Amino acid sequence: MPAPQCASCHKARAALRRPRSGQALCTNCFCAAFEAEVLHTVVAGRLLPPGAVVAVGASGGKDSTVLAHVLRELAPRLGISLHLVAVDEGIGGYRDAALAAVRRQAARWELPLTVVAYAELFGGWTMDAVARSTAGSGRSRSCCTFCGVLRRRALEEGARRVGATHVVTGHNADDMAETVLMNFLRGDAGRLARGGGLGSPGEGGALPRCRPLQLASQKEVVLYAHFRRLDYFSEECVYAPEAFRGHARDLLKLLEAARPSAVLDLVHSAERLALAPAARPPPPGACSRCGALASRALCQACALLDGLNRGRPRLAIGKGRRGLDEEGPPGRRGSHSRPAPPLRSPSPASRDSSSPLGSDDDVGVRGRL
Amino acid sequence: MAAPLSVQVEFGGGAELLFDGVKKHQVTLPGQEEPWDIRNLLVWIKKNLLKERPELFIRGDSVRPGILVLVNDADWELLRAS
Numbered sequence: 001m002p003a004p005q006c007a008s009c010h011k012a013r014a015a016l017r018r019p020r021s022g023q024a025l026c027t028n029c030f031c032a033a034f035e036a037e038v039l040h041t042v043v044a045g046r047l048l049p050p051g052a053v054v055a056v057g058a059s060g061g062k063d064s065t066v067l068a069h070v071l072r073e074l075a076p077r078l079g080i081s082l083h084l085v086a087v088d089e090g091i092g093g094y095r096d097a098a099l100a101a102v103r104r105q106a107a108r109w110e111l112p113l114t115v116v117a118y119a120e121l122f123g124g125w126t127m128d129a130v131a132r133s134t135a136g137s138g139r140s141r142s143c144c145t146f147c148g149v150l151r152r153r154a155l156e157e158g159a160r161r162v163g164a165t166h167v168v169t170g171h172n173a174d175d176m177a178e179t180v181l182m183n184f185l186r187g188d189a190g191r192l193a194r195g196g197g198l199g200s201p202g203e204g205g206a207l208p209r210c211r212p213l214q215l216a217s218q219k220e221v222v223l224y225a226h227f228r229r230l231d232y233f234s235e236e237c238v239y240a241p242e243a244f245r246g247h248a249r250d251l252l253k254l255l256e257a258a259r260p261s262a263v264l265d266l267v268h269s270a271e272r273l274a275l276a277p278a279a280r281p282p283p284p285g286a287c288s289r290c291g292a293l294a295s296r297a298l299c300q301a302c303a304l305l306d307g308l309n310r311g312r313p314r315l316a317i318g319k320g321r322r323g324l325d326e327e328g329p330p331g332r333r334g335s336h337s338r339p340a341p342p343l344r345s346p347s348p349a350s351r352d353s354s355s356p357l358g359s360d361d362d363v364g365v366r367g368r369l
Numbered sequence: 370m371a372a373p374l375s376v377q378v379e380f381g382g383g384a385e386l387l388f389d390g391v392k393k394h395q396v397t398l399p400g401q402e403e404p405w406d407i408r409n410l411l412v413w414i415k416k417n418l419l420k421e422r423p424e425l426f427i428r429g430d431s432v433r434p435g436i437l438v439l440v441n442d443a444d445w446e447l448l449r450a451s
Binding site for chain 2: 002013015016024027218222223226227234235236250253256
């Protein structure tokens with residue numbers, strides 16, 4: 001049977017039914033509605049005020065491609081300027097191809113592009129080196145945990161280099177829902193407690209960070225990219241099959257098939273959570289090494305790098321584990337004769353794990369089928 | 370009774386990686402008893418085009434959850450009589 005008429009323009013045939021409203025729209029009306037919703041998300045949440053210099057985390061993948069494309073369309077109306085910031089984790093064969101896609105996009109969109117590399121920022125530790133180092137640690141490889149933490153630090157650094165006032169990433173509703181599931185499955189009260197809200201306001205020196213596509217389902221992001229014929233890179237990270245997020249994703253897809261609104265409902269549920277007093281995390285202090293906001297003596301990035309440098313990569317992974325340098329409550333600068341820290345925070349107490357519902361762990365399988 | 374049918378099958382968004390990286394396939398489906406529909410097209414694709422890891426593409430007699438199917442650029446959900 002042929003597709004119904006578009007419910008908006010009544011002229012063209014509908015191309016899809018929107019998951020939330022069930023409304024059938026043609027390609028042009030859908031794309032217009034998609035863009036209008038991103039605009040509304042940004043404006044209603046006051047996420048990117050006029051004059052903002054916005055660093056867009058650009059991986060070459062479908063989400064950041066759609067994000068950059070839409071923000072570029074909306075930029076004149078919002079009065080913002082855009083810089084693409086790409087992170088090179090040092091994953092051979094994968095990241096080079098993805099960066100090539102970002103470079104093509106930067107040229108086509110005429111947007112400035114800055115690339116920051118793990119090797120440069122983290123004392124030579126590329127993801128390939130981390131993966132080798134964590135390979136023999138028993139259990140499945142945990143290199144994705146490192147990548148998530150280091151990536152957001154790298155993005156922050158890149159944003160500072162271009163003088164950005166705000167950072168945006170392309171996380172969509174499915175990513176957020178997967179993160180909620182992961183946090184429950186891991187019993188991560190800290191992250192669940194920080195749940196909710198559209199972004200981090202940026203405490204103590206960290207740049208405000210938000211996710212304009214947060215309310216867009218992944219299916220709609222994919223279809224938008226398809227209908228607008230956007231060029232993006234869609235191979236899976238070579239380490240992705242080992243990431244825990246894949247299990248959460250499989251579960252989410254099954255749930256979505258049974259109940260299409262489950263994805264957004266999960267995100268909204270997390271926003272409305274209140275934790276029992278005993279479960280609430282302690283107020284954060286400052287990392288004793290680099291000054292970033294931390295709930296333990298060392299921030300996550302420093303703790304992970306510490307573990308790598310000592311040849312004990314599993315040191316800071318998993319709840320309850322503490323870095324070797326911890327000598328007491330967070331915020332107290334212990335005395336130690338270690339060399340200068342690998343990361344220098346430009347201002348004290350900038351947040352390390354900033355985004356509520358953010359995926360500090362697991363880079364995720366963003367390019368996965 | 371279905372006559373042979375010429376169709377263009379396109380894979381994208383990473384799905385093409387299961388088909389030797391080839392995105393566009395011009396195929397002729399053979400004449401057969403049953404009329405051609407998406408379900409038996411998927412079976413045919415699995416048998417004749419798919420190069421690796423069928424579990425990433427097919428689950429049961431449909432696509433794996435998360436894979437989108439468009440017919441002439443319209444979501445196949447719109448075309449189902451449900």
